[in-house]
Amino acid sequence: MELFHDPKIDWLGKKWYFLGFSLIFSVAGLLSIFFWHGLPLDVDFRGGTVVRVKFASSPDADRIRSAVDRAGLKDARIQQPYGPVANNEVLVTLSRSATSESAIDQGRATIVNTLTQNYSSGGAQNQGKLDLDNISGSALASWLEQNDPEHLGNSPDSQSRYEAQATAAVNFRDDQHSGVIDTIDSLRGVVDPAVLIALDQNAWVSGFSVRSVEIVGAQVGKVLQHQAELATLYSLGGMLVYLWFRFELIYGVAAVVACFHDTIITVGAFSLSNQEISLTVIAAILTLIGYSMNDTIVVFDRIRENLRLSRREPLADCAGRTRNIFLQ
């Protein structure tokens, strides 16, 4: 099977269309970066707090918003749904101003407390009980040891037995139910009946669980931002040097200009659509640089080879022919 059989496209004859096309996109991107959305940065670089919460059932964004508002976090941004709708996940973002360096954890604590108070299936009657959706394995184990629902007494044997059950319950929740269980009864068969009865009486399920928290102070964010800029520039520079060594300087410059162009258009697209740039996006951009370079080199290699074979052909024809070969 072949998709492009002997294409004869006059690439360089149509160069103005391509140049116009890329000019529109890069200029639009640059305009957006400088005059419209700026560079929308993720908490990684901007600093701030992001709490990712999973709910057992479809969450009501308005209810979360009003609860968080009441707790005094006025500029919280609530992104719902986060990811596929069926995941029931919500992302709560606080800006850097709400993430002061002296009390970096405060935003997270407020969000979690607010959710526990306002957005849980049981409500106030469950105050002081164990929340099985948010408890850690070690905390559950030590609770079981203290309360000894199976009346095993104080022996190393009982300790390991309770630890095993706590681990089983937590693993059941985390590995098979993505961190949230609906009812305590779903633990039937996972833990001993006596433990299940004790949990029924003394524990509850809040119906949500905090899946991840990311808190970045402004200072760290700035350093990371600087690092990302350096990484992008150095990788362009490193490639320039390699190409200089392998081809000629002008090839290297052309390749780096091509890469830079690809990077500008990508970053510009992020700015135009107001999508946030995170560390992972930077990694993706660097990969793009790698790929862009990859394609450029493949074409250059072939241009060089063809130039050697047919010295009398003008460069434009040769370059155009090379590209046709590459579409094949």
Next chain:
Amino acid sequence: MKTNIRTRLIVIIAVLVVFVYGVFGIPRGLSGNALTQGLLSGGLFRKGIHLGLDLKGGMHLILQVKVDEAIGAETDTDVAAIQSDLQKNGISGATVSKPDANRADFIQVSGVPADHNNDVRSLLENTYSTRFDVAPGVGNTWTLTMKPTEESAAKQRALDQAIEVITSRTNTLGVSEPIIEPYQLGSYQILVELPGVDDLNRVKDVIQSTARLEAHEVIGDQPWADRQSALQALGGYVPADAELVQSVPGASANGSVGEWYELKKIPIWGGTDVRDAQPGHNPNTGEPEVDFYLTNAAGDRFATWTGANIGKYMAIVLDNRVQEVAVIKGQIRDQGNISGGGISEERVKDLSMLLRTGALPASIEFMQETTVGPSLGADSIHQGVVASIVGMVTVMAFMLIYYRGAGINADLALFLNLVILLGFLGFSGATLTLPGIAGVILTIGMGVDSNVLIFERIREELRAGKSPSAAVDQGFGHAWTTIVDTHVTTIVSAAILFIFGTGPVKGFAVTLTFGLLANLFTAVFVSRVIFDTHLSRKLHGEPISI
């Protein structure tokens, strides 16, 4: 030709066996669980694949050590030493102080009597000029500024000590494979990675507690109800050698709320003088308490001081809060306890642990904090593996359809590429992160890319009328340099990512680099051998399927 191919086939099979061992080790069985176990645990010559924090769950912290506090504590001791030196030399009337609250490295000796000016100068220059720049100031004052080299050495010491203390504290929490090291991107910051920890608040408390236990002499004998009235009674300002410290509720017999005490600023003994601490119970009341023991040197100092100050009051201060106030009834050597304030059994346990592991030389601030719950990690692994398999199968199917017979060749090379990549990870114990899985998928893409380059070139040569074996030869010969060039440039950008990236992104750079190296081997060598094997079984000039 035949033997040559056989040797190369043997090389390939040997590589396959070695790297399959790298991936799984010697598994205890062939069930899914046994294989996963083999994948993750180490063995002979292999370290097993480590999962990053984002896949395993855990905490990533960046801590700022407030090193200026450590400098402050050091110069506090110097102020006391200069005072006693002046006293020893019979110079009275001069005051030693740190006039600028924002400059921990600056000491001033003021009010020096004119006739003693030379004595003071020679004293300061003889004893302190190794660590301080001594200079005369305006009107019978001398200033001491800590030397920059001395200051940065002291800050470095504080950082090293903080790392040591945090390491021993996390060890008591039973965290496996913690990473605690200087964070190179910041100044005097520490990177802490604790895989598998989900009890966020407890860990943070344990790490952040300064646990600085000190004994101070109490000035006067009555505490004040609040800071305001204390200041009033002292005439508006706190003397330079004293400080006002609040107590925890219940520190003294009658105090149910926190009261303010005026204490001597220089402690009798301090943070690093505690040798051991154990949870215990008060023999009279049965209440929980922490029993602590001082080092020999501090014990001697304490005995001398208590012997000379019977009848005075002494305060035990923990992290800048008065815990206990007691009248000195006799000489005390090296023992003491902290109780009172309705201290709980659990707090007693944690506190003794903190005192045993030693005080932090300075307090700590959290600069960055990332927590990934174990459930998210499990989901991420699941999704990553599904994405990799779907990507791989799609690409393999495409190659089979587009290149028919040669597609099998590419698919074998691709499969071997994946085995070598995972084997590399297993041998080196490199960390696999979520972006790392993306790197694996990207490697699959790059692998196919190389194969496409070679195959297209072979097709082209065939179209130009060459025989199959000549076309294969030419195809590999021409594509080879291009493939090396493209791989080197991508490895360059991966290397830069590795240098500049943090945690998860580093994982991406690692898998991408390993993947590209494996790809050079499979695309150029393995694929070629398979072609040659295939060609050697055909008659000369018989067409190949591509």
